[in-house]
Structures are given as C-alpha cells and as structure tokens.
Amino acid sequence: MAGYFKDIWLGVSTVLIGMHITFKHWFKFKKAVTIQYPHEILEMNERTRAHLFNVADECAVCLQCARACPVDIIDMQGIRADKDEDLGLLPTGKPKRMHLIKFDIDFSKCVYCGLCVEVCDTKSLHWRAPVEPCTFTREEMYKSFATIPPDEVERLIAFDAERKVKKAEEMAAKKAAAAAAKAAKAAKAKAEAEAKPAEAGADAPKAAKSDVGEEKKETPAASDTPEKPGTPDSPDAPENTPKPEPDKS
Amino acid sequence: MSEIREIDIPVGATPQKISQMLENFEDVHGERMVVQMGPQHPATHGVLRVELETDGEMIMKATPHIGYLHRCFEKTCESMTWQQVVAYTDRLDYCSSANNNLGYVLACEKMFGIEVSERVQTIRVLVSELNRLASHFIAIGTYGLDIGAWTPFLYLIQEREHILDLFDRLCGGRLLLNYMRIGGLTHDLPDNWLKEVHEYLSYMEGKLDEVNSLLSYNKIFVERLANVAIISEDMCIKYGLTGPNLRGAGKKWDLRKNEPYCGYETYDFDIPVGDGEVGTIGDCWDRYIVRVKECEQSMRIIKQATERLEKMPGDDVLAAIPKSMTKVAPGEIYFRTEHPKGELGFYIVSNGKKFPWRLKCRAPSFSSLSVMSAVSPGLLIADMVALIGSIDIVLGEVDR
Amino acid sequence: MGLIEGRFEPNIIVTSTDAIFNWARSRSIWPLTFGLACCAIEMMATNASRFDLDRFGIFPRPTPRQSDCLLISGTVTAKMGERLVTLYEQMSEPRYVISMGSCANSGGPYCDHGYHVIKGVDQILPVDVYIPGCPPRPEALIDGFLKLRDLIMKETIAKPSA
C-alpha cells in the first residue's frame, strides 16, 4: 500500500517538476534562440564550407584540387601561356604561366570535404560565405569559374593547336634535317636527334608533369612564334559554357 | 488477422518469463499478425525495417531487415587514397564523425608508424569528446522523442548547436567534420577557440540536471523503461554489444581505460555503469542513463584537455602529415577505439600502394542491432520502440 | 490531382482562387517525417529551435497521406528507391519533392563506386527543388523551402492551355 501511494506521489511530483522546467522556458519566451534566417543572416566563419569558389586570376592551374577530389567533380583545363605573355603574379609570388580556360564544378556531387581547398597553394580555391543556392534543375548546379570569354578561349585553343602544329613541324624539320645529316654522319646525327626533344621538354617540366587526362595530347613546347588572331570559323564550341554533363553511371 | 486478445502480464515480468508464459498458452492463440515497422517509421532512427509478428500488441518475433542504406563504404574506400578515406569515414556514423575519423587515422598511423605530437593528440581527444557529447545528445533526445517527450529533444539539439558552432569555427563542417588527417589535422585551432570551449562548458553546467529532472527521472519515463528489454552482461558479450550498451549491463569496460589510445590514460574520468537504479540491471533505462552520465564524463575530459592545450606551446599540426602517400609500407592492422556507440574497429590491409587494399569496419551499431530479435519476444510495440532507441543504432553504420 | 484542378478555363474567378490556394499551399508545406541518412540529422537540426522551420508553417507529419512534400534527406539506395516511390504514390496531390544533399541530387560521394546507390533521385521521382550540400546547412534547407514556395506561387488550377 505504501508503495502504491509512493508511486502516485512520485508520478505527481515528477510531473510537477517537469512542468516547472517547461514553464520556465515558456515564460522567458522573449529570449528565443531562433535565428529568423532569411531576415537575419548568420555570420559565416572563415573556414565554413559553404560555397566553393575559384578566383581564375589567381589559379595556377596546377590540377592539385582535381586530383584531391574524392568524387572527381572538378573539371579543369589550362593552356600554357606564351613565353612573352604577362599574366600577372600568383599570390605565392610566382608568375602565372597558364590560362585557365575551363574550371567547372558539379555541385550536385560535391561532398564539401575541403580536400581541394587544402591542397591549393595559391588559395585561389576557397570557401565563400553565402550557402550554396538551391536550384530547380540539376544542370544549374554545374558551375563554371573560368573568366576567359568564349572567343578568347577559341583563340587560345586555336593558338595552342597551331603551336602544336608548329612544334610538330619543327620536330619534323629537325628530323628531316637529321635524316639529311644522317647520310653524312649516321652515328652522330642519331644521338643529336634524341637529345633535342629532351631539351625542349626540359624547359617547362612542371607544366608537363601536371598535365593529366584530356590535356595529355598537348605537348609542352616553348614556341617563339608570336600570337596570332584566332580563327573565327572554328568548329569547336566555346569550352567554358556550362554544359549539362551526361551522367557517368 | 487475428483477434486482439488481452494477456495478463505480471508487472515487472522479464521477457524470458513472458515468452515462457506465452509458450504455455500457445494453443489458445489465434493467427499472428505481421506488421512491418519501417523503413519509413518515425521510431526506427533511419531506414531500418523490422518485421514484427504480433499477437495483438505483443511481439512474438521481430526480425530486423537491413540494407536500405547500404552505401558500399568498404568497397568505395578501396578506390580512395589514404587521406580521402577520412571523408568517407565521416559518413559511417554521421552523428559522431570525429570519432570515426579518429579510429581510422589512429589505425593508419599505427600501421605506417607515424608519430604525432602531443598537442595534436590532445586536440583530437578534445574534438572527439565534443563529438561524443553531440552524439549522445542526439541519442538521448531522440530517445525522449521515441517515448513521446518532444521537449527534451529540442533542448538537447539546442545545446548541440553550440558544439556544431565550435566545429564550424574549427574546421568548417557542422556535422561531417573531416577534420583529422593521417599524421595530423587539417587546421590548427582558431583564435579564442579554447576560450569558447570553456564558455560552453560553463554554459552546460546544470543543463544535464535539467534533462535529468525533465526526462530521466520522470515517473512516466522511468515506468516506460524500467525492466523493459533487459540485456544481461552475458548476452551483451555473446552478441558483441559494446559501449554504453555493455556498460548499461553493468560491465565496466571502456577502451579508453582498458586499452588506452591517444593519451586517454592521462585523463581523469570514470566509467559509468548501469546499476539497476530503478529496475533491473541492463534494462532500457540503464542503457539510457549510462549515456547521460557519459556526457558528464566527456565534459570532464574536455575540461582537462582544454586546460592542457592552453598551457601547451603551439606547434604545426600539419607537420607529421606525410607529403605523399602514393607509396606506403605494406601491412595490416586491426585497431579499435571507443566510439559513442561502442567499439569501432578498423581492419586495414595495405599492399604498399596508393589505396587501401582492403578496409573492413567493425561497426558497433551492427552488433547492437543483432540482439534485437533475441530480446524482443514478449515486448509490446511501445517497448519495441524503447528497445530500438535504447541500443542507439545509426543506420549509416549498420549498413555502411 | 486535387479536387478541382484542370476543370475550368482561366478566368477572373479561377485566378483569384489560384491566389488563395497558392497562398495556402505555399504557406503550409508539411513534409514527411522521414530521414534517410546524414542529411536527416541536419533536417532535424533545422526543425529544432535554432532554425525553426515552423516559422514558415513547415510542420512534419509522420504519414505520407497528410504530407505535401517528400524531403529526400540522404542516400537513396536501390532497395530504398522502391519504397520511396511507394511513399510518393501514397502522398495526396498536390505534392512536391525536395532533393536534399549531394547523395539525393546525384549519388554524391557514392556516385562513382556505389553500385547500390541511385545516382540522383530524379531518376525515380520528379524533383522540384535541389539543395546542394553534404549535408546542406540549415540555411540552405530553408532556402530550398523558400524556393519551393516560389514554385508553388506560380501554379494554377486552370485547364492547361492546349
């Protein structure tokens, strides 16, 4: 019997204690912790992984971020600048040597892990304050950060292709010369032909090293030819317009 | 569909007794009803499906079905570089990502023989204990929600938001931190961060008492949980239950004390165990209260760690991170840590290449879930909800 | 479809009814209490005191019959996809789908290697709003609901012009 009344007493008292606590919270309702988000915006911290952003002018196009990404969402492409061209300095103090013609991030796949930002030496890839905007379609989440206008990109590609052709011609010429010389001095000419391309490659070893994937076809070569206007009737579409990427799966 | 029949259950009967009782009455029972609980059910903590065979409201058999969140963690990790795997361990038990990170990086460091500085160790302890706090807050809060009390859940989420703010300042992530690296950390502590942790600790003083008087010792809550779904120590060991579930059954087993790692042996804290304060040892309430008490202990560790860090000279947290991990030492390792849900073990095999050759994760929630079908006969549906909440499973970790 | 959609030509009554209905629909979006994975924890945090979705009349309901919006918060596996479609079919019109987080948007971290993960929930359900993030911060989730509100305000019950 005592247990019965004790149970009732415990029930009543604990209910009252609970009601007291909730009442205290209710009564001081002026101090609600709610942040009325669209009206008052929470300040984002420096490190907050909110919105990935790349400053094209500061990007060294080293492709470190693209390699660090666990989901391979960074689609970037660069073209080596001409030797005389001045692209300004990178935040690290070194001169910028690459044109960033393509830097696309598919935010629908981004895992916001921060690995890409960590490896960025120039800090051109960084987090920005407002949270990533919501979209009505998946394609809108595909964002491009390259700032070079499309016709300029076309020109650069054309220029690069031309440079390649030139390089190939040069090589061919050299080879032809070597072949011609071969008749006279067979053994010596052979050694020369081998040494020359190696020298050409040694001019820009870093750029050669960082080229991956689709850029592999372009040969890094130091060409002395001046810039030429791009061909307007180039069949290639501008490279940096956001395009819906077909699902890989 | 069977007719709903009332069965006399003596108050405080153990499940074993009830199932024994039911066996005696087997012949008078009608058809059993099969009820699917989940995958969309507010009480299953995610996408667990439990197939309940019930007689009226009494459960005769419960079969958990998993795999609704199978994300191929182990297989994916075989194609990720050593450092990239950290981002995937975040998503194992998403409530306590720092603890997952810790288990993985410690295993890798041990395998590759990387020594990290004491400061890095202390920061790791601090962050993972903060995350343990956040994880336990969710566990306690959602448990209240399962039992029908909304308010404690919202209060605890509110306290948890402060921890998330600290994390946000620390590494930019709120929920999935991805903060630890093999050999170090991603960022050093921001300015004034330790002061904020101190402020948070003083803010939290008395908050757990409030939760205790609002929820833990509420008569209705106690009645709902005491003597329900008792998992004895013996059973825990048989089914591989670890962490708060094992401690709730009265076993003083905590890897932070028994197999110290990361310098835990130098911290002063206790291991709370279930003592059957309101019912039998190993009932739902014991498992629940162990979590509440662990929060207090975590706060003690956080306090000590913060004080140590304030005295410690700053060093480069990135110093010991290997510059390149394309070629590593081959080897294999099994390393376990004390995760908020139990023992989190990583078995990693390296063949010296860029990627782990094999990565196996011993997930505590998975083992905890296995006990469900053994204890559930004789429970009511409401008790089933209490059981699922008390073993505190996270489906991300169960299915991986 | 609701009770009166697509029966009338657009006229003054229909447009004013539209205004009322769209106001009501957009101000009272009840999502399904349904968490899949990591994003569910963030969804809970958004529903809780700090960000309080209830300010916008967003009030989670446990059953699909009474909810207007399916908030897909997490990784959708092939096994769960079937159930998700069932849940969507059980919802009453007008109904909306929000895809929250990278996993739901496109498979996210599991898009390359997760053989069991549906690469984008738009393959099985018509998605109205995508919220990027992994998991999206509460601000992003609120933004998503506001975007959905904008979307609802453009609806009409009039017959679609042929």
Added chain:
Amino acid sequence: MTWLDLLIAVACVAGVLGFISVVALVAIWTERKISAHIHDRLGPMETGGFHGWAQTIADMVKLLQKEDIIPDAADKPLFKLAPYIVLSATIASFVVLPFGAHLIGTDLNIGIYYLVAISSLEVAGILMAGWASNNKWALFGGMRSASQMISFEIPIGLSLLIPIMIVGSLSMQDLVGAQAGGFWNWGVFSHLPFAMIAFIVYFWASLAEVNRTPFDLPEGESELVAGFHVEYSGMRFAMFFLAEFANMFLVAGVAVALFLGGWHAPFSFLEISAESNVILHNLVGFFWFASKGMVLLFIQQWLRWTLPRLRVDQLMHVCWKIFLPFSFVNVLIVSLWIVLTQS
C-alpha cells in the same frame, strides 16, 4: 414547432459550428505558439504578418483542397463515414455547453448526462476509422482508442457525479448557477478536498478522452505512425484535426462549467448583472467562460509538451487502479457528507 423555433435551432447549430471552427483554429495556433515558446523557438511567424496568425487558416484551406484519397482496400462506406461521426459527436456535445446565461444551445434538464453520453459516440467514429482504413497501424490506433476511452469514461462519470450530487441537478445552467458569487463558491472548492480531487481526476481522465499526452496512445507518433488517421488525407483528416481540438475545448468547457464557476467571474463585481443589460451580461459571461477554458487548454498543451507517453498496460493501470479507486472513495465520502449535513 413553429418556424421561429426551427430558425433558432438552425442558428444554434450554425453558431456552434462557427464557434468550433474558430476555437479549433485558435487552439491549433496557440498550441503551435505555446509549444514553440516552450522549446525556445518562435513558432509560426511568416504567414499573415503578425506572429503567423493566419497559419491555421492556410493549413485548413490547403487541407480542404488536397486530393482526397480513399485506399483501394479500405471499407469505403465506413471510411467515409468515420470523420463525420467524430465531428458530429463533437458538435452535438457543444450544444449543451453554457457559454453564458442565455448563450446555450439548449438547456436540457439532463444536460451533463447527455454530454457524457453523446461524447462517447466519438469512440465509434475512431474505431470505425481505424478498422476501415485496412491498415494495421490504424487498427492498433482504433483499438487502443476504444479501450482507452471506454475505460476512462468511468472515472470521468464518477468524478462528474460529485458536483452533480452537491448541486442536485443534471442541468448545465443549474450546475453553473450554483457556483455564483465569487471563486470561493466554485465547485472545485466545495467539500474540500474531495471536489478538488474529483476535478483533478476529471482533468487527467479527460486528457485520455481527447487523446492528449500522456495518453495520446491512439495516435502516438513514434509508435503507431499517426494512429487511427494514418490513411486519412485532405478534408477528412481536417475533420479529425478539427474535432480533436474542439474536443479539447469541450472537456475544458465541461470542467469549467462544473468545477470552475462556468461563466461566472472570479469576483462578482467583475460581472454585469442581467437586469442592467442582458446582452452585455452574456458577453461578459462568455468572456469568462472562454478565458477559463483557454487556461485549461493551455494546461493541456503545457502537459503535452512536458510529458512522455504511457504504455498501454500502464494506461489501464492508471485508469483502473488509480483513478477509479480514488473516484469511488470520493463519491462515497461526498455522498456521506451530503447525507449527514442535509439530514
């Protein structure tokens, strides 16, 4: 019956219906606001401007034009009928609730008896909904609701007997009239502490009657998904929703009428006498009745956001082993008291 009588009857029903809708809308809004403030948040803020006052209106308009789903395997006639039964039982109960000296649908001489009887009709509706949905969770909810309501009718009836015995009438206006002249005359303070115990037992049992926490088992969200209305959508769900909140006010209203002085003010100088102005007298009476009802409604909501939920067997334990003995002893002592003092 003349045309005038019919007109009055129609006006009564329309008035009750309008009042129920308003009460339910306000109750839902206050519930959301109160819960929000208990949780340190704000609750509806955006809809309609000031503190989201139009939130429930938006909800209702939305629910009314949602698709009306009747599951294929449901028992269709019962499925359609159930919400109407629940709502009409509620409306019928409101008819005898005394909002003012003359603001009462009809002052039956067996008013309270009628109210207890008619409000238990609701169980039929809920059970019907649970059965007809052809959903196991709904069936659980319906069965729980039936067992719970039938059990709790007994302590409710017994505790309502106390003021009835004290006053000696079943008519609502008689019961209210006996409590005039200040709060010390209220039913809850007569025959202390027995009427007080009866009031407390009634209040808690009425929570079970209207499926509120800690007795919200029929729709326990974390257990039974949504209980008996798990398959209902749109307008039909709105009816359940409306009936639930109107019922909350109904049980609060009964408690006010029988124990808390009905439409009488706590002090008699706060009232306007019927002789000076009948309309004002009624309006002030209505104000007091509604505000007392709202206070009880607040306590119901306050409990809702404080307490966890009981289990089925504990619910029955509370009913049959705690409330029932207390009410029996109460009735016995009060009746003895009355017999002794009156003879």
